[in-house]
Amino acid sequence: MIKLTLVAGARPNFMKIAPIIHAIIKSKSEGNAIDYRLIHTGQHYDKKMSGDFFEQLNIPEPHANLGGGGGTQAEQTAAIMIAFEKELMENRPDLVIVVGDVTSTLACSIAAKKLVIDVAHVEGGIRSGDLSMPEEINRMVTDSITDHFFTTSEIANTNLRNLGFSEDKIHFVGNTMIDTLMANMPKFKKPEGEIFEKIQPKEYFVMTMHRPANVDQEEKLKEMIQAIITGTQGLPVIFPVHPRTAKNLQNMGINHESLHMTEPLSYLEFNYLVKNAKGVITDSGGITEEASVMNVPCITLRDNTERAETIELGTNELIGTDPIKLAPYLDKLMKGEWKSYKGIPLWDGKTSERIVEKILDIYTK
Known part of the structure; x- marks a missing residue:
């Protein structure tokens, strides 16, 4: 049985994690030995910023809420790390999946790696080049200790290759946010x-x-x-x-x-x-x-x-x-002279299925 721990904390995370949960549940129903725990770090803790999403995106209630909201970025990071370390020690998974670039992404990646647990970063490899953005620091640190990258674009793949990561760690799958968009339109x-x-x-x-x-x-x-x-x-x-x-x-x-x-x-x-x-x-x-x-x-x-x-x-x-x-x-x-959408590769609503297939391939060898 492959045990996954999925981490969500801030509003954008829920859109990215929802289709992965649906793909895991579907895969399990098809007889694959895979299961998950959903951990809400509590980074966004008001209903409009998080609660509505569980209902609207059809996400099961989280298995645990770490209550890590409020305070400065350092205080929030510390609170999430302490609570997540305890969660992992009580419910040790084979793989922790973090998404995006928020404080929870960084904090949970560090806590997992210090317990020698593999980390997968959904949306790994994207960069703005702007170190004044907290999100850029979160991306850089998370990617530096990540075991598997699930990427949204060839640009992200190139960024990771330039950092020295091998092809067997980089998995170009598309964008889970677009899975959510297409499913809910x-x-x-x-x-x-x-x-x-x-x-x-x-x-x-x-x-x-x-x-x-x-x-x-x-x-x-x-x-x-x-x-x-x-x-x-x-x-x-x-x-x-x-x-x-x-x-x-x-x-x-x-x-x-x-x-x-x-x-x-x-x-x-x-x-x-x-x-x-x-x-x-x-x-x-x-x-x-x-x-x-x-x-x-x-x-x-x-x-x-x-x-x-x-x-x-x-x-x-x-x-x-x-x-x-x-x-x-x-x-x-x-004036109506704007450019039109040309189509971005693999932004087709099937990204989460590819992620789960790749996890099964990696962890059932």
């Missing part, structure tokens, strides 16, 4: 509320911002939002507000007739909005992947990205964090 639902009743398909924008480079400087944030309002020419801009950003915006008194700030939305509601939007303006990496596959124009307010394939083959454009650079891109989008 028929279930997307319009959010409830007055503004959502008024908007028409392809006649509004979706916006997300949460990175410090964009939201922590008051004047720059005001300029960016003004540039967005001007460039979208009066169309509604739906802005589900991250708690960090909400606080800053309240202090600044930012208010525009076409800017509609909402509570954070569930997965099915948010992606309903993205799928039907004229365009997306974001500083999130994962949203660029989903927007690309749904062929929705996407503008990324960052100076770098770890998902270059969304620019080369997707609908994403990286424009930086200077508000002045936004106008020509929005003008092009409003």
